[in-house]
Amino acid sequence: MNKVGDVSLTVGIVFLIVQLSTTELSITNTLHQYNLMLNNDASTYISQFLFICFVIAAAAKSAQILLHTWLSDAMQGPTPVSSLLHAATLVVAGVVLLVKVAELVSAVSMTQLQLIGIISALLGGTLALSQTDIKSIIAYSTLSQFGYIISISSLATVSLAYFHVATHACFKAALFMCAGALIHSNYDNQDIRRFGAMLMQMPISYAAMLACSASLITVPYLSGNLSKDLIIEAHYSQFKNVANYAFVLGLLASTLTVIYSIKLLVMAFLSTSNANTTHFSRSHEANSYAIVPITILALLAICLGYLTLGYVVEANLVNDLFIKVEL
Numbered sequence: 001m002n003k004v005g006d007v008s009l010t011v012g013i014v015f016l017i018v019q020l021s022t023t024e025l026s027i028t029n030t031l032h033q034y035n036l037m038l039n040n041d042a043s044t045y046i047s048q049f050l051f052i053c054f055v056i057a058a059a060a061k062s063a064q065i066l067l068h069t070w071l072s073d074a075m076q077g078p079t080p081v082s083s084l085l086h087a088a089t090l091v092v093a094g095v096v097l098l099v100k101v102a103e104l105v106s107a108v109s110m111t112q113l114q115l116i117g118i119i120s121a122l123l124g125g126t127l128a129l130s131q132t133d134i135k136s137i138i139a140y141s142t143l144s145q146f147g148y149i150i151s152i153s154s155l156a157t158v159s160l161a162y163f164h165v166a167t168h169a170c171f172k173a174a175l176f177m178c179a180g181a182l183i184h185s186n187y188d189n190q191d192i193r194r195f196g197a198m199l200m201q202m203p204i205s206y207a208a209m210l211a212c213s214a215s216l217i218t219v220p221y222l223s224g225n226l227s228k229d230l231i232i233e234a235h236y237s238q239f240k241n242v243a244n245y246a247f248v249l250g251l252l253a254s255t256l257t258v259i260y261s262i263k264l265l266v267m268a269f270l271s272t273s274n275a276n277t278t279h280f281s282r283s284h285e286a287n288s289y290a291i292v293p294i295t296i297l298a299l300l301a302i303c304l305g306y307l308t309l310g311y312v313v314e315a316n317l318v319n320d321l322f323i324k325v326e327l
Contacts, residue, residue, distance in 0.1 A: 001070040005060025009097070012053030016104075019046055029103040047104065054101050055116065062094030062146045064120040071143055075135040079180030082135060086142040087173035092165055095146065098153040099161055111242045114235065117151025118249045120144070125256030129263070133190045134179045137264055141216065142172060144253055145228075151246060152231045160230055167223035167305050171212035174297035178209040181286035181294070182268060186275060192264060197273035201283040204291055206269045208298040213261040215301040218254060223305030228254070 013023060020028050058064070063071040075082060085091070098113070124144030131137045145168050153161045183190050185202060199206050215224035232254070235246040273280050285291070 001060050001063075001067050004067065005057040005094075008053045008060070009057035012050055012057065015046075015049060015053065025100055050101070050104055051112070054097060054104075055113070058094030058098045058150065059116065060094070061097070062091045062150060063143050064094070064116060064147065064150060065123050068120070068123070068143055071139050072133075072136050075133070075139055079135065079176055079183065082139070083173045083176035083180070086139060086176065087169040091142060091146055092169075095149050095153060095161060095165060098150065099158050102153060102158075111240075113153060114151045114242055114246045117147045117149070117153075118235075118246045118253070119147070120150065121147030121253040122249050122256070123147070125253045125260065129256055129260045131260075132193055134182065134192050134195075134264065134268070135176070135190055137192070137260060138172070138175050138179055141175075141257065141260070142168075144257060145172070145216075147253070148228060148231050148250065151250075152234055160227070160234060163305075163308070164227035164231060166308070167215070167227045167301070170297050170304055171215040171224055171301035174208055174212045174294050174301055175216070177290060177294045177297065178205045178212070181205045181290055184286065185283045189275070192267045194274050195268040196271040196275065197269070197280070198283065199269040201280070202269075202285045204285055205294065206265075208294045209269075210265065211298045212301045213265055217258045217261050221306060223301050223303070226305035226309050 016023055016028060020031050022028060056067070060067045074085065077085075121144045124140045124142070124147055128137045128140035128144065131140060145164070149161050149164050149168075152164070181202065182195065182198065182205065185198070186195060189195075211222075215222040218225035218228050232247060232250045235243050235250060237243075275283075286294070
């Protein structure tokens with residue numbers, strides 16, 4: 001899947017060089033916008049072709065709809081590696097690409113990217129709800145959250161896209177680390193149906209997972225709430241039919257997020273234990289090498305959005321969001 005994205009990105013870059021003789025984004029954006037002002041049909045066709053190439057590349061890296069199937073297979077690696085890949089590195093590449101080339105594909109990108117992102121968010125929530133592997137649940141949650149981010153990148157809202165990337169990185173990395181602690185404590189078992197009653201055995205991991213899940217499901221004033229709410233409001237503010245669909249589907253995907261997050265917490269920590277009696281009696285909290293980063297990430301999942309929202313809004317959000325909205 002990632003090779004499909006690599007090939008598509010390469011084709012887009014080569015085509016950009018052929019048409020504009022450079023890949024310097026500040027120059028290509030200016031030249032392309034100038035050509036569009038001349039009402040040149042060729043420029044529109046160039047935008048459409050670049051849009052296809054770059055969206056395929058971004059969808060492959062960020063595991064969006066039709067190119068998402070590699071995501072569950074990537075869960076075979078160590079959980080700390082999954083924490084990095086799904087929070088701050090690999091899946092972020094697609095978003096960064098779309099934000100950087102937003103002006104190049106702006107002539108055709110808004111409606112299509114909104115639908116691709118929001119449908120991916122809904123698909124990710126549905127898949128997460130049907131999983132029993134704890135890492136797969138959190139991985140498909142990543143698909144869902146990056147669907148929101150891809151959808152908002154269609155509006156070229158750089159600040160808002162990166163804002164949700166930052167808040168998502170905190171609570172999703174902590175969720176993966178907590179999942180790793182649970183798996184290790186349960187003798188490498190990843191099936192949540194074999195967990196239960198872990199609250200007494202792992203209170204710190206439970207507190208961290210509760211805080212991060214609350215941020216994920218947008219409990220008011222937490223980091224995830226502040227960033228995701230702005231995304232949903234941005235869709236609603238466009239006064240277009242497709243934006244209304246994106247708004248409704250975004251709310252539905254957010255509802256699915258609440259359901260699978262509560263399901264994970266209940267089955268792992270609050271329900272009756274289904275584990276082997278010997279294994280359950282030997283379950284224990286993770287050591288300090290895991291607890292310290294989990295605690296730091298959980299605190300950021302609570303307060304990062306509140307601490308940085310003012311800077312995001314004052315910096316570029318108003319210009320990005322409201323000047324570029326088409327009424």
